[in-house]
Amino acid sequence: MRGVYLPGGRRVDVREVADPEPGPGQVLVGMRASTICGSDLRAIYREHLGEGPEAYQDVIGGHEPCGQVVAVGPGVERTAVGDRVVVYHISGCGRCDECRRGYQISCTSPGRAAYGWQRDGGHADLLLAEERDLLALPDPLTFLDGACVACGFGTAYEALCRVALAGGERVLVTGLGPVGLAVGMLAAAMGSSWVVGTDPSPARRALARDLGAVDVAVESEDELADLLGDGAEVSVDCSGVGAGQLTALRHTRRHGRCAMVGEGGTLTVDVSAVLIHRQLTVHGSWVAPTWRMAELLERLARWDLHPERVVTDRFPLAEAGRAYEVADSGAGGKVAIDLTCTSRDRSPTVRRGGGEREEHG
Incomplete structure (x- = not known):
């Protein structure tokens, strides 16, 4: 499979790597969309920080993944092949007080690992995830919607x-x-x-x-x-x-x-x-707990509100370097690596979800 690495200095490296295989409690997700976050630009693409929770460990980038399950490992109980899922982008220990509150982002264990930072992320054809890090993507929402929810x-x-x-x-x-x-x-x-x-x-x-x-x-x-x-x-x-x-x-x-x-x-x-x-x-306020993100996904479907509206540029995985250049320019909205497209698509959807709003002022 292909994976995108960020060696710093505004460089992007697309490499061929071995396909991962799910172990106990793990699932293999076929990536459909993986958006670029401002923290990716600030702390990896430009500077390549190596300390603290943003310590990038030369893994496949991308911490806003969304896709469809293609394989499951032993002991996986809630998830089946074909499920559409958002990946909560921090895998915590599951035992500390922060994790028990749903705030894996603040996990205090040395084993805390964020997708795209300390373990392979979503800028790839496939993503190996822990089942506990998956959130169901409601049918009315698109894969781009899910990627936008995963962090932003x-x-x-x-x-x-x-x-x-x-x-x-x-x-x-x-x-x-x-x-x-x-x-x-x-x-x-x-x-x-x-x-x-x-x-x-x-x-x-x-x-x-x-x-x-x-x-x-x-x-x-x-x-x-x-x-x-x-x-x-x-x-x-x-x-x-x-x-x-x-x-x-x-x-x-x-x-x-x-x-x-x-x-x-x-x-x-x-x-x-x-x-x-x-x-x-x-x-x-730092990201969201898993339960709040699940609540948001359900409400977005109910409100008919599609986060993908903020995506102004979509690129195929092979053009990840250009995607990061456009995101780093700061001139548009969200930039996505969309594994369903074959060339750059710059066609933002400009519409009001959930009905028109009264204008003021």
């Missing part, structure tokens, strides 16, 4: 649940990359009355508006002050830069809630003026 949409949904978004509340999204688009789309489905986004990129602001992910997309803080007055009840930072994080905090209204999602950045803030005196609640 799951992360966005967890953040909105952490801040307990209520119907009728306004939401501010700082950073309109793929996760920011996901936050906007999900906030609307969860009852937000008005979603405002901000991003320095004109192309990303335009895409967010075209997708209906936000009601309004602006560039500057001055525009936010005019739009939101005393601020939004809920803000979510997806920028991963200090300026965007500070913008999110400054434009959260008194007693409001803010979730920090974007990885990276150094934040300098006047704690008294911005946080204490305005009595904000700030959440650090």
Whole structure:
């Protein structure tokens, strides 16, 4: 089979490797879609970090896999050949407190291994997975939908649940990359009355508006002050830069809630003026537990909301190098390695899922 490796320095290497075989409790998944995450770009493609939970160990890349089971090993009980599955991208020990809560992302065992980071991931024809890491992909959702949920949409949904978004509340999204688009789309489905986004990129602001992910997309803080007055009840930072994080905090209204999602950045803030005196609640939110991701998949099917709408570029596995170049440019939405296509497809679907929304402002 073919597998994609990321040796750093913005290089991509497509290699022929042996097909894996499932052992006890394992399944072999035929990959259908494997999307590219911003953390792949930041921590592997550009820098090749080798420490901490993002320590890339020269395995097949891709931590947003979705596909169909083609073989099962001994002791597999819940999964059958032909099942459509999303792979939860961290395989934890299953015994520590974090794993028992469903937060394999925070597994404290030395044996914790993330797909695409410490064990082979989804940028391949086949993926060897533990059965416990699989989530059922509902029939109404596509393989691209599932890949988008495996990290990005799951992360966005967890953040909105952490801040307990209520119907009728306004939401501010700082950073309109793929996760920011996901936050906007999900906030609307969860009852937000008005979603405002901000991003320095004109192309990303335009895409967010075209997708209906936000009601309004602006560039500057001055525009936010005019739009939101005393601020939004809920803000979510997806920028991963200090300026965007500070913008999110400054434009959260008194007693409001803010979730920090974007990885990276150094934040300098006047704690008294911005946080204490305005009595904000700030959440650090890292991916989602397995049960929350399963809940999201079920709700997406019910809402008729398709995450693949944020995918602007699809490439075959053989063109993984070009896929990473396009993703690294930061000019569009989500970039996918789609094993059902034979050449690049740049045809984003721009439509509103779950019905039209009332425009405000």
